[in-house]
Amino acid sequence: xxxxxxxxxxxxxxxxxxxxxxxxxxxxxxxxxxxxxxxxxxxxxxxxxxxxxxxxxxxxxxxxxxxxxxxxxxxxxxxxxxxxxxxxxxxxxxxxxxxxxxxxxxxxxxxxxxxxxxxxxxxxxxxxxxxxxxxxxxxxxxxxxxxxxxxxxxxxxxxxxxxxxxxxxxxxxxxxxxxxxxxxxxxxxxxxxxxxxxxxxxxxxxxxxxxxxxxxxxxxxxxxxxxxxxxxxxxxxxxxxxxxxxxxxxxxxxxxxxxxxxxxxxxxxxxxxxxxxxxxxxxxxxxxxxxxxxxxx
Numbered sequence: 001x002x003x004x005x006x007x008x009x010x011x012x013x014x015x016x017x018x019x020x021x022x023x024x025x026x027x028x029x030x031x032x033x034x035x036x037x038x039x040x041x042x043x044x045x046x047x048x049x050x051x052x053x054x055x056x057x058x059x060x061x062x063x064x065x066x067x068x069x070x071x072x073x074x075x076x077x078x079x080x081x082x083x084x085x086x087x088x089x090x091x092x093x094x095x096x097x098x099x100x101x102x103x104x105x106x107x108x109x110x111x112x113x114x115x116x117x118x119x120x121x122x123x124x125x126x127x128x129x130x131x132x133x134x135x136x137x138x139x140x141x142x143x144x145x146x147x148x149x150x151x152x153x154x155x156x157x158x159x160x161x162x163x164x165x166x167x168x169x170x171x172x173x174x175x176x177x178x179x180x181x182x183x184x185x186x187x188x189x190x191x192x193x194x195x196x197x198x199x200x201x202x203x204x205x206x207x208x209x210x211x212x213x214x215x216x217x218x219x220x221x222x223x224x225x226x227x228x229x230x231x232x233x234x235x236x237x238x239x240x241x242x243x244x245x246x247x248x249x250x251x252x253x254x255x256x257x258x259x260x261x262x263x264x265x266x267x268x269x270x271x272x273x274x275x276x277x278x279x280x281x282x283x284x285x286x287x288x289x290x291x292x293x294x295x296x297x
Contacts, residue, residue, distance in 0.1 A: 002026060003153065006055035008075060009065040009096075010037035012234075013124070016131040017065065017095075017157045022046050023134075024156035029059060056085035061153060065095040065124075068243060069102040076106045083109060083117070091118035093150060095138075097178070097240070098123070099247050100168030101254075103141070107167040118146045121167050123174040124158060127235045135159040141170035175251065178244035182282070183265045184218040189286035192227050193293055202228055226283035238285070239278035242269040 004027045007018040015037050021028050028046035031054075032038045038048055049055055052075065055062050062082060064075055072094060076082050082092065083106075094103060103121040110117050120142035130136040136158035140147050147163055154161050164170045195205050202223075210220050226232060245266045252259040272278070272288045280287075 001060075003060040004029065004058075005153065006030070006049065006052075006059045006062040007041075008032075008052065008055075008062065010034055010041070011065070011067075012128050013131045014065045015040065016128065017063075017124075017136075018046070019044050020131075020134045021063075021153070021156050026153070026156065029055060031055065052082055053080060053085040056082045056090060057087050059090070061091045061093065061150070063093045063095060063153075068096070069098045069247075072096055072098055072102055072106065077109055083113065086115070086117050088116045091120070091146070091150060093120045093122050093153070095122050095124055097174055097244055097247075098171055099251060100141070100170075100172035100175070101251075103171050104168040118142075118149070119167065120146055120150060121170045122154065123171050125174065125177060126158070129235060130159075131157070137162065139164050139170035139173050141165055141167050141172075172251070175244060175247050178241065179248040179262055179265070181218065182241050182245050182269060183261065184216050185222055185283060186265055186268055186285055188216070188218050188223055189227065189283075189289050192223060192286065193289045196290070197293070222283050226281065227286045230287065232281040232284040232287060234279060234281045236282055237278065238269060238280055238282040239273055241282035242266070242273050242278070245269055 005021055006029045007014065010018060010030060010032050018028055018030065018041055022041065022044040028041060029049040030038055030041050030046060031049050031051055042048060066072060066075060074081065107119050110119050120140060122138050122140045124136040124138050126136040134157055137160040138154050138158040139162050141164045144163065151161060164173050192202065195202060206223055209215050245262065248262055249266050252262060268285065272285050277284045277288055
């Protein structure tokens with residue numbers, strides 16, 4: 001049986017993911033206020049459906065990838081939400097970058113319903129390019145048996161599917177990875193700015209660092225691709241990175257974890273956002289640092 005899939009969230013990531021599901025032969029149904037995105041799904045063989053409620057009553061799988069935690073709660077637990085209308089056997093896959101505890105709240109609500117509704121936590125990594133090419137890494141938190149049922153669906157959108165554990169574990173791992181990405185990018189930007197002041201050859205710097213103990217994925221990839229070219233065309237917007245760091249900060253505070261470095265990183269990204277860089281790629285933090293050091297701030 002070919003699963004009929006409802007897709008909610010046709011943004012920069014969601015639209016190419018939904019198109020890849022169409023390409024893989026799945027009947028994809030969307031309900032979106034974005035007419036352009038909805039039209040692209042229909043041109044790819046997908047369908048429009050009247051409401052999220054009808055998705056929940058008639059389809060086999062619903063995939064959601066929405067801006068943040070509040071939208072997850074509204075879509076699933078709201079007065080006219082998915083779970084209010086969900087048919088027996090429905091499978092829900094939330095791929096939003098959000099707090100693991102938010103996903104656990106949804107799962108606990110499902111458990112109280114005492115109905116056969118599957119729920120998987122499956123955030124992604126790989127950016128817009130990975131979404132377009134179907135090469136995302138997907139971090140799955142759910143029952144192992146459910147993962148095997150939805151694995152072909154996930155494989156249409158991602159190249160690497162990692163089982164992380166129970167509900168929420170995928171989002172928690174994604175959150176920690178994002179914190180490391182943000183922090184590594186920030187310190188790489190700072191060091192490259194100093195290298196510029198010292199009139200060092202930046203390509204030579206990259207060659208040495210990437211073969212030495214200071215090397216990292218960020219220095220190997222972000223520095224030549226973004227820092228050296230000055231191209232900060234948004235693939236993953238800085239405001240989204242700030243949101244993910246905020247999730248880390250909120251989680252660390254809730255768990256009473258010692259996290260002084262993440263506080264500094266969050267303030268850096270917040271400053272860049274406040275000065276108009278939020279819609280640029282998150283690597284724009286390099287440009288912001290360059291401009292500030294020129295003003296001797």
